[in-house]
Amino acid sequence: xxxxxxxxxxxxxxxxxxxxxxxxxxxxxxxxxxxxxxxxxxxxxxxxxxxxxxxxxxxxxxxxxxxxxxxxxxxxxxxxxxxxxxxxxxxxxxxxxxxxxxxxxxxxxxxxxxxxxxxxxxxxxxxxxxxxxxxxxxxxxxxxxxxxxxxxxxxxxxxxxxxxxxxxxxxxxxxxxxxxxxxxxxxxxxxxxxxxxxxxxxxxxxxxxxxxxxxxxxxxxxxxxxxxxxxxxxxxxxxxxxxxxxxxxxxxxxxxxxxxxxxxxxxxxxxxxxxxxxxxxxxxxxxxxxxxxxxxxxxxxxxxxxxxxxxxxxxxxxxxxxxxxxxxxxxxxxxxxxxxxxxxxxxxxxxxxxxxxxxxxxxxxxxxxxxxxxxxxxxxxxxxxxxxxxxxxxxxxxxxxxxxxxxxxxxxxxxxxxxxxxxxxxxxxxxxxxxxxxxxxxxxxxxxxxxxxxxxxxxxxxxxxxxxxxxxxxxxxxxxxxxxxxxxxxxxx
Numbered sequence: 001x002x003x004x005x006x007x008x009x010x011x012x013x014x015x016x017x018x019x020x021x022x023x024x025x026x027x028x029x030x031x032x033x034x035x036x037x038x039x040x041x042x043x044x045x046x047x048x049x050x051x052x053x054x055x056x057x058x059x060x061x062x063x064x065x066x067x068x069x070x071x072x073x074x075x076x077x078x079x080x081x082x083x084x085x086x087x088x089x090x091x092x093x094x095x096x097x098x099x100x101x102x103x104x105x106x107x108x109x110x111x112x113x114x115x116x117x118x119x120x121x122x123x124x125x126x127x128x129x130x131x132x133x134x135x136x137x138x139x140x141x142x143x144x145x146x147x148x149x150x151x152x153x154x155x156x157x158x159x160x161x162x163x164x165x166x167x168x169x170x171x172x173x174x175x176x177x178x179x180x181x182x183x184x185x186x187x188x189x190x191x192x193x194x195x196x197x198x199x200x201x202x203x204x205x206x207x208x209x210x211x212x213x214x215x216x217x218x219x220x221x222x223x224x225x226x227x228x229x230x231x232x233x234x235x236x237x238x239x240x241x242x243x244x245x246x247x248x249x250x251x252x253x254x255x256x257x258x259x260x261x262x263x264x265x266x267x268x269x270x271x272x273x274x275x276x277x278x279x280x281x282x283x284x285x286x287x288x289x290x291x292x293x294x295x296x297x298x299x300x301x302x303x304x305x306x307x308x309x310x311x312x313x314x315x316x317x318x319x320x321x322x323x324x325x326x327x328x329x330x331x332x333x334x335x336x337x338x339x340x341x342x343x344x345x346x347x348x349x350x351x352x353x354x355x356x357x358x359x360x361x362x363x364x365x366x367x368x369x370x371x372x373x374x375x376x377x378x379x380x381x382x383x384x385x386x387x388x389x390x391x392x393x394x395x396x397x398x399x400x401x402x403x404x405x406x407x408x409x410x411x412x413x414x415x416x417x418x419x420x421x422x423x424x425x426x427x428x429x430x431x432x433x434x435x436x437x438x439x440x441x442x443x444x445x446x447x448x449x450x451x452x453x454x455x456x457x458x459x460x461x462x463x464x465x466x467x468x469x470x471x472x473x474x475x476x477x478x479x480x481x482x483x484x485x486x487x488x489x490x491x492x493x
Contacts, residue, residue: 033166043299074126084218162279170274183267194239203294203406209460221245233433235490241271291355307363439483441476
């Protein structure tokens with residue numbers, strides 16, 4: 001089965017598409033630009049949801065739900081916001097169909113036009129801040145720490161499964177605060193939550209930083225981001241957190257009585273990740289044999305495949321059942337594939353393609369020897385391990401695999417971060433892919449020129465240091481004007 005994948009070296013884009021479909025993660029739907037997330041793909045997304053939801057609640061956030069439809073007038077209230085999303089909005093204009101008199105099917109009833117058009121939510125800031133106006137009167141009502149799990153629609157013309165679709169799933173946090181400092185702290189706190197999740201669950205190293213003015217979220221004062229590097233040398237924005245200042249509070253007149261008895265506008269944040277993380281997970285770790293899933297996000301961490309199962313005695317089956325029970329008691333998810341309709345070889349290929357972290361193979365001969373064959377998906381290594389204490393061995397192995405997958409991705413990224421001092425060198429290096437740290441004069445004009453010339457964008461101004469002197473002042477590689485520090489460039493999805 002895995003042999004059906006296009007090799008990454010031959011066509012990375014086709015390899016990705018092949019893998020998403022052949023690993024049963026998702027497929028294109030009958031609706032242009034929309035996808036069907038299949039059960040196995042959705043199971044991975046559910047694991048992501050579960051861990052993120054836990055992390056949100058541990059930081060004091062509660063889940064809520066807001067309407068799918070947003071009155072058009074709401075989007076008009078924040079000028080930068082509407083400008084940022086106007087070209088991507090799907091609009092509902094009518095509320096009824098009727099049979100066509102000629103019998104050809106149904107048509108829109110022209111008499112059923114809405115008094116005000118409704119926008120299918122591209123994001124929820126406007127409807128939420130219109131709601132918060134009714135919730136907030138005093139500093140005693142703050143902070144509000146809400147998150148919602150939802151679907152959104154952004155009318156994309158060029159789509160790719162998980163990476164860019166007209167409809168996608170996400171979470172969006174929307175918080176309201178008493179002070180500038182509180183809101184700023186919240187925005188950065190949630191960025192750190194995303195980075196923690198990416199590195200400790202997705203095994204995906206990320207660069208944390210702030211977006212340039214032209215790349216920030218429409219209506220935000222600052223946008224903070226985590227940027228990951230895929231195996232083809234392109235960057236993927238994997239999560240964003242926005243400090244919104246008082247922009248939306250002013251747009252919707254959300255004021256509160258301060259501790260001093262005065263009126264002030266509320267300070268706000270919003271932050272989100274989406275099913276785009278599925279694309280990031282696939283492209284960070286997978287190989288020409290199929291998916292490579294970090295154990296912390298694998299729906300099934302261990303698969304057990306019997307060999308010559310008709311020769312297994314009741315005592316042998318009882319031992320297998322005990323191993324399964326012990327693994328489950330340790331919190332390890334297990335699948336025992338005893339189906340006789342598929343050969344062991346077919347099963348090996350199937351679970352390798354789907355990225356199950358550990359495979360245990362056992363048959364009558366293994367019982368005679370007191371061993372089990374253990375295969376790990378990340379390195380494709382196999383070894384025979386004593387049946388006694390196999391559960392603890394597997395538990396430790398899963399931890400090792402998680403660390404190894406992260407380290408491999410980190411080692412790759414280290415080789416792909418380069419420092420460039422002049423524009424000609426930049427143009428050559430960007431063709432090779434990877435992250436480039438270079439000086440920029442801080443102007444939108446220079447940023448636009450770089451993008452036009454090279455298709456590279458400023459991914460972020462990193463918080464941390466990655467190469468010597470990248471935080472020191474210098475001269476812009478394009479204009480020669482002063483630059484406060486190097487910024488991170490890459491071509492991106």
